[in-house]
Amino acid sequence: MMRRLFPFLCLLLLFAGKVQAADLLSSIVEVQARIPGDARTAESLGSARTGSGMVIAEGRAVLTVGYVILEADAVTLRTADGRQVPGEIMAYDHETGFGLVRPMRDLGVPALELGDSSQLKERDRVLIAGHGGSAAAQPALVTSRRTFAGYWEYLLENAIFTSPPYENFAGAALIDQGGRLVGVGSLIVGDAVPGLGVPGNMFIPVEALLPILEPLMETGRSPQPPRPWLGLQLDEERGRLFVRRVSPDSPADLAGLKRDDLVLGIGGTPTATLADFYRALWRAGEPGSIATIQVLDGLTARPVEVRTGNRYRYLKLNRTY
Numbered sequence: 001m002m003r004r005l006f007p008f009l010c011l012l013l014l015f016a017g018k019v020q021a022a023d024l025l026s027s028i029v030e031v032q033a034r035i036p037g038d039a040r041t042a043e044s045l046g047s048a049r050t051g052s053g054m055v056i057a058e059g060r061a062v063l064t065v066g067y068v069i070l071e072a073d074a075v076t077l078r079t080a081d082g083r084q085v086p087g088e089i090m091a092y093d094h095e096t097g098f099g100l101v102r103p104m105r106d107l108g109v110p111a112l113e114l115g116d117s118s119q120l121k122e123r124d125r126v127l128i129a130g131h132g133g134s135a136a137a138q139p140a141l142v143t144s145r146r147t148f149a150g151y152w153e154y155l156l157e158n159a160i161f162t163s164p165p166y167e168n169f170a171g172a173a174l175i176d177q178g179g180r181l182v183g184v185g186s187l188i189v190g191d192a193v194p195g196l197g198v199p200g201n202m203f204i205p206v207e208a209l210l211p212i213l214e215p216l217m218e219t220g221r222s223p224q225p226p227r228p229w230l231g232l233q234l235d236e237e238r239g240r241l242f243v244r245r246v247s248p249d250s251p252a253d254l255a256g257l258k259r260d261d262l263v264l265g266i267g268g269t270p271t272a273t274l275a276d277f278y279r280a281l282w283r284a285g286e287p288g289s290i291a292t293i294q295v296l297d298g299l300t301a302r303p304v305e306v307r308t309g310n311r312y313r314y315l316k317l318n319r320t321y
Contacts, residue, residue, distance in 0.1 A: 022133075027112045028056045028173050030131035031064050031087070031101060039071035039316050040247070042295045051128040051170035053077065053101060053183055055111045061217060062107075064171035065186050066092050066099035071316050076100050078107055080090065091216035094311055095224065096208040097154065097186055100216055105254040112173065113182025117205035120160060121145065128166040128177040128185070128201070130146075138166055140200075143192040148202055149274035151244055152234045153281075153311075156204060163192040163200030174203045182206055221312075227282045228289055228308030232257060239272040250314065255306040262296040270294075284308070 031053040035042050045067055051243040053064035062077060071077055075087035085107055090100040120126070122142055129137040148159035160183045166172060167188070174183030183203030194202025212222040231250020234241045241263040246253045263277070264270060267284060271277040284291045287310040294301045 008065065008111075014101050024112070024175070024179050025129055025133050025137060026109045027082050028080070028129055028131050028136075029044070029053050029055065029062060029107065029109070031062065031068055031171060032076040032078065033069045033072035034074040035070075035072050036316070040314065041067070041071050043317060045070065046251065049170075052168070052172050052185070054108055054173050054184070054231050055103075055109055056114060056181070057111060057217065058109060059109075059111050061090055061104065062087065062101040062103060062262060063181075063184060063209070064096065064101065065184055067288075068171055069099045069101060077101065077103055077107065079107055080131060081109070091213065091220040092317065093156070093216060093222050095222060095227065096212070097156065097204045098184065098209055098216070108319055113179070114179045114206050114210065115178065115182040117160065117182040117207045120176065120182055120205070126162060126182070128162065128169075128172055129175060130166070130168040130172040130185075136166075136168065140164060143198065143200055146194065147275055149236070149278065151235060151274065152221050153227075153229060153232065153277045153278060156208070156316075157206055158207070159186075159317060160203040160205050161189065161192045161200055163198050163285050165192075165199045166201050169201050172201075188242060201241075202243070226287055226289045226310050226312055228284060228291065228295075229311040229314070230281065230291065230306055230308060231314070234274060234277065236274050241274065241277060243270060247314075251306050251309040255304055257295070257306070259292065264294040264296055264301050266294065267292055281308075 032052050034051045035047045049068050051068035053062040056063050077085045077087045086104045087101040090102040091101050124142045128207045144164045148156045169185040172185030176182045187202045192198045213224045230252045231247035232252040233245040235244045243261040268279045269280040291306045293304045
């Protein structure tokens, strides 16, 4: 591993100047989260979650992917040399997918500088690193920048895709050639190159974090208003949207939508992709507004009126943020 990694680290140091590779990788810590059994996401995401996180903001926060800490009641941060520090959930932002943890004591490691992910383009060389020092670092290439739509009512307009795949992707750091953090690991995917079936990873770009970082640290919330939420998980197959799962007691569940329903559109807008569906839903109004979902019933479309909700009120979030 080190033989394969060494040329990239040398290149990294060449671009970074004074940045030391060991210091840079020590800024990545392990995030361990404990989730109560009655949490909304305990069944789907597990009650014990582990990922990586990056020390930022002069050591005042650890940035990770939000699902690692979602609905947690206890978080522990572990440095590469094995020291453990309790953490407190600072913020969760579903719209971007970021989560922030406040270390309760000084972690004793340098903070990573945030880079300009908007300048990252296809074929740029990057470093992917999780907690664990150089043994957990891997060079990669950016394979595309494009919209990503997730079945959990999630849309990221300028996601970063890389290859080859990195296994411990949850909260992993995407580092540019200047030693700056440009993305946070979210998923492993099979289409890092569109249409070619190339496996890789999807990263959330830090450009999505910069406008909301200070409000997240101060209040635990983005200043953007919450989007209307259905509690509907959809699969996109050959230009059709099928209901994969309906969250219990969610607006979609209360309206009678069910698994395997074929969704044709929302309001007067036909929707063939997840991205189209989400954009139409979010144009429908604020949480509490009525969204009319067109569902195929036999050979005809049947309208289902759903009073949208607020996801943040549905989740059992830490009361401190």
